[in-house]
Amino acid sequence: MTTMSNRYQPDTTKNRPTMRHVAALAGVGIKTVSRVMNDEPGVSEETRQRVLGASQQLNYQLDMAAGSLRRAGRRTLSIGLLLPSVSNPFSGEIHRALEDSLAARGIAVFAASLDDDPEREKALVAAFLGRRVDGLVLTPIAKSQSYVIPEHSRDLPMVFIDREPVGIEADAVVTDNAVGSAMAASHLIAQGHSKLAYLGDRTDIQTARERRRGFIEEVGRAGIATSSVPVLEGLHDEDSARRAALQLLTSEDPPTAIFSSQNLVTFGVMRALKELGASKRVALVGFDDFTLADMMEPGVTVIAQHPDRIGKLAAERLLARIDGDHGAAQTYVVPSELITRGSGELPPPE
Amino acid sequence: MTTMSNRYQPDTTKNRPTMRHVAALAGVGIKTVSRVMNDEPGVSEETRQRVLGASQQLNYQLDMAAGSLRRAGRRTLSIGLLLPSVSNPFSGEIHRALEDSLAARGIAVFAASLDDDPEREKALVAAFLGRRVDGLVLTPIAKSQSYVIPEHSRDLPMVFIDREPVGIEADAVVTDNAVGSAMAASHLIAQGHSKLAYLGDRTDIQTARERRRGFIEEVGRAGIATSSVPVLEGLHDEDSARRAALQLLTSEDPPTAIFSSQNLVTFGVMRALKELGASKRVALVGFDDFTLADMMEPGVTVIAQHPDRIGKLAAERLLARIDGDHGAAQTYVVPSELITRGSGELPPPE
DNA sequence: ATGATGCATGACATCGTTGTCAGGCACCAG
DNA sequence: CTGGTGCCTGACAACGATGTCATGCATCAT
Structure with a gap:
């Protein structure tokens, strides 16, 4: 009983x-x-x-889920964010800026890491769609983003960040990679360097190609034979960059100035320079700012991106789309900035 | 028509x-x-x-939301994660480890930043609950977490990380703050130092208090008068730490070794030492590891935490609870590790 | 031939909420 | 007193899916 x-x-x-x-x-x-x-x-x-x-x-x-089932417009007040990795500081800052802009509207953020895996990209997008997110912010890595066309044409708000999508017309917010890299080149040339070198990331990454292009084109514009500039690519981690730099610097006719296209590559070059005791002899400009860059000896000159602005702009675009903006897709470019700290101002040996 | x-x-x-x-x-x-x-x-x-x-x-x-409305168990396959800030590298690594463990089960992660704001903590927990998450992983900041007792007693899985909750018995995964700080003290003492100083974060932060306690207790155990050890607290950013260190180092009887209880404090101390040209004269051990610590001059000795292990362990506990583990709440301690790089091995002036 | 068994299938109620709509009541002007 | 006008209020269907259960059909042992 x-x-x-x-x-x-x-x-x-x-x-x-x-x-x-x-x-x-x-x-x-x-x-x-x-x-x-x-x-x-x-x-x-x-x-x-x-x-x-x-x-x-x-x-x-x-219960929001039950509510949005019936509610007109079916908003879930959540969006999906796809990043290279949530543990990457650059991504973290974008994430934070996005969150701040969206939190004001009560929108929660699903975050996930891609790890440069195209399959994961598709799977995670599907996972977010199944949760009926109101929008998507993503760093594309797959060769083409045409797989989201059905959703895009169903008016699912979508903003790509860092890299432009391929195979679909959608909003994107990117850094001015080529212009920033050209700035690096012209800065080094202005210091009197003519023996430059480029160390870059894997060429299947769009931004890496853009940075190389901007750098090399500027070198050409300055009247330096681009064929004389060593271009070492495919460097995706610190150690491969270190080894590449060591080899380059101990070669017969080493460069007097180096441009590294990404954080980890910059770290690798810094290590190589330190090992050779060349930190104050060979100029270095890195793409991407990092913590303690000013505390190094010498301070590291960089082309800084503005992840906070990228995140904020992406949030604004997404919200505009959520609010019904049906204008044509557009790419927004966030300018990068040269920050001089010493390493990029080292003159060539006379 | x-x-x-x-x-x-x-x-x-x-x-x-x-x-x-x-x-x-x-x-x-x-x-x-x-x-x-x-x-x-x-x-x-x-x-x-x-x-x-x-x-x-x-x-x-x-549509997962519609499904979980009716489905037995009502799982939404999403959890909420509350961090000090998603842009904080330490948090980022915890986040990543968590994500990896949960992704294997198809669980998506809502992430949000607390910014040390107790009100935000409650609001964000409410926002997650409204989205019917299957569990919660959070860094407590409010004075008491008793506000989640109703949910906890409804068997909502919940794991606290980094700091233990107050006013509620729930699982927690934390670093061994006191033991790590004691390690720092004993390491510096073993190098021959007797004039130590402690620079720490705001005392309303539990981990900061633990670190001070561990450090001071070890100093006492070594037979040094703890009253002779300067304890400068309430340092929450780089610049306040820098100024505190400057003042300390230019005082009448400056310490020969410093322990800083947190990343930003460590950076401030490093700046002060550099400004005074004392980097190679005053020993320094910092709590928390950071990128490029080994590239500094000298390399910075630290007590490293293991955010990846914290995240993984938190995920395991959460999953166990989700799977119906009803055992008593427990606190799991992840040991910290001394990494010697030079700054902590500088001897006192003879 | 007959009843039992098992498989494939769909009708229907239901999850927790919101949109629609009609009813009840008070109030006011004529 | 009557009809109109508002304001509160709740009954009911619906959102998109799943749990339950009954049904139809083929198969099989008796």
């Missing part, structure tokens, strides 16, 4: 209360509870207080 | 297809579509193929 009564009594401790529970306790209909929870008009102050009291007593919390 | 027919025709382009659409196209009932989409048995191979074909043709995707 006891067992039976237990079985049929609602277990207030374990079961999450629903609107029905609140309505019963407050002695009103569930629609009235709904109105109160959503701050809709048309509820007398007295009823409102009674409902609020009951909901607090039961520790009730609205 | 045209307008009317438009209004009543389902717009295949804009409207997301549902199971009903797939069922209609395949000529089956929607329950059969449900079975196919969920890989449930009891569907003939022929029917299965027809359904799969229809679903691909329509680009159909299951």
